[in-house]
Amino acid sequence: MKLRKNMSYLLSLFIAVAAAFILGGVIMALSGHDPIEGYTLMFQGAFGTQRASANTLAKASTLCLCGLATAIAAHAGIFNVGGEGQLYLGAMASAWVGARLTGTSPWIAVPLCLLAAMLAGGIYAWIPGMLKVKMKVNEVITTIMLNSAAIYFCSFLTNGPLKTAEKGVSAGTDAIDPAFMFSRIVRRSSLTESIFLAAIIALVVWYLMKKSTTGFQMKLTGENERFAKYSGIKSSKLALWSMVASGAICGLVGMFEIFGLHGRFIESVSSEFYFDGMLVAMIMRYNPVGIILMSLFFGAMEIGGAAMELNASIPSSLIVLIQSIIIFFMAAEQGITAAFQARRARKKAAKALQKGDAA
């Protein structure tokens, strides 16, 4: 029964994706491009070369971590919209610690930087979490507001007290020791060793959500908090900790960006990565395995879309369009399937009755 439900959801998803691509193709054709060529270029852009595949994978890992961060909080009933701010603060904290520790052994420095990123993201998520469980303040509103606070605070630090004295750097903090940087797995791609850490995090989140007793208690807290309390589950504590975990993961995403690519904190460390990840999580209904797979798909579309724009001058906003259509369909999914099921049942019943009358 459970499996059937999942299968029917996957079928809907497949239909949505196919429909979105067909519509995207129609739009390409209408604007005077060959859709086959466009999609071929897109596919090649995402997987055509080793470097392209590596970039896709790197993009997917960011989306995936952000999606899992959304999912782990949502599992316990908290909607963390503040991942972007937590990501910024995690990036800033790790960049600052990294710059301070220049010259020490990477074996000491990198773990400390990881810790700093997790602490910064986690503590920043703890604030709205605490407000939610203690004072029932709506976390959606607080986290959205805290996003702006964090992003502007980082901007202030980058342009003010922490601005680097280095010449030729417009807005950034001091550079971290190159020895601390994650090395690239594929040359000139953005895929770095951080992908292994991302994989470990994904595994831990999946286990926690789907296999552990804690995940079970979190799930019940998310479904019916009063019931969880009544059953003796420490629901407030679980909700708060899931929020902190979500923030810590976001902090790490920021750290991976800094230690993989930029080498110092820069203001444009994320272009709404968290919100993209959040969308992936919502499309997949917070299912961890689904999020991992969907991240790959969305990552490929984004990397492929950029290549398509470059090579065939088809605007990459087409990708946004396709993604939007998928989201639109999936949002309507429940209503559409219910309507279909009702129709089928009605027909079946009418048939059964006719048979009964004839007999």
Place this chain on the structure above:
Amino acid sequence: MASETIVSFRNVSMQFPGVLANHDVSLDIHKGEVFALVGENGAGKSTLMNILYGMNTPTSGEVTIKGQKMTHFSPSQAIERGVGMVHQHFMLVPSFTVAQNIVLGREPKHRGLFYDFHKAKAITDSLVEEYGLTVDPAAKVADISVGLQQRVEILKTLHRGADILILDEPTAVLTPQETDELFSVIRRIVKEKQMTIIIITHKLYEVMAISDRVGVMRGGKLVSVENTADVNERILASMMVGRDVLLGQLDRNDPIVTDNEAAIEISDLHVTDNRGLPAVRGLSLTVHRGEILGIAGIEGNGQSELIEAVAGMRSFTKGNVVINGKSIAGMNAGQVRALGVAHVPEDRLSTGVSAPADVTDNLIVGKEKLPRFSLFKTHMKKRAVRQYAREISEKFDIRGAGIDTAVGSLSGGNMQKVVVAREFSFETPVLIISQPTRGVDIGAMEAIHQLIMDKRNAGCAILLVSADLDELYRLSDRLVTVYEGRITGEFTPDTIAKTEISYYMTGGRKEADA
């Protein structure tokens, strides 16, 4: 009584996904009668009435209202034809006054533009006078009792011109006194205004008290339509379930624990409600092992808050509760449970289950960290969990669903069985049980009563709160009555009549206590 037919169903069937809710129902309702529709949960009563009210479109068959064939009609068309429905859960705006609620959707306008409050009040006053349903038009709905809110609902439908009134389990939320008042109102509007009333209910004595005719539904079919005068409760009950269950004997044995040890001791307890107002005011009682102590009272007299306080879900402001020798002051629900307490809460949907979760999850909650179900309290053994869920759902006869079904889609009776199965299988020496059979069909009620009695016989101390006096009389060893958060009397079921006990439930005090 040969009177004209006002509503007629012809071969009506209704198919929901996976459930044939109505199967080939044909029924005539006469003008000016009180027609009772009875049946167990899920028998299809509400579905049939929702069809009449235009909320469900039948899969096949036809409905005729006042001689006009209705196909694919909406509630607003049904209202136009004079059909009104009062749902089990009221649809009122709590912050509006009675008058505002009654005219809602058809507000009188001043110069066609402004809300005319005076006119609204005047309309309400004239309705009140015409039908003799006394309510204060200026009172806020949030401030009036449930019984009065129901009156407002009835007045609302009357204002819309209804002369066919459907009442969906109207007495489920009412006290005995309010029920009596409702019935006298029904009798009056039928007699004076020639209204037609269709009343959906579980309670057979209400059928006997109020209806002219009664239709019995079972498994989606209308199995019988009788003149009420020709049947009795026993006959109706056996029609409903297809077997003779009413008034079955419970096995009440001597409990295996005979020492007079106290398991729950409540002394001078004070608890406030959600608004911070005192709900329990200095209540003391003791429950011993091997006994069921029943608390009788009209709802809203502190029972809910008392139970929540004893279960660790609500803090108390003064006094103490001692369970198995330990004070529970400052404890949460989990800590109280650890003292050996299980709790069947009064509202199963909001507190007793997680509706989106499946039966398995709902049965295992609270046991997930036992070695049988987890490694190092961390890794859930899914296979053992499912095996256990299968065992328990078989043992407690949870029907109509596999263990993977979402609990929210079960009928009320089976949902309650899930709650009882989970709580009773903790094997705790103390049980706190509130409204164990509310909205549950007779078959499930019988089963749950026997389970409670078995627990008592096994030596458990049981604190039982129920709005159903029959249930309290059937199960309790001792009864206390509460009024406004205080105890007004203590009895044994065989020393006081049901008619007499309501005196204490409404504030009368036993001489000895005064």
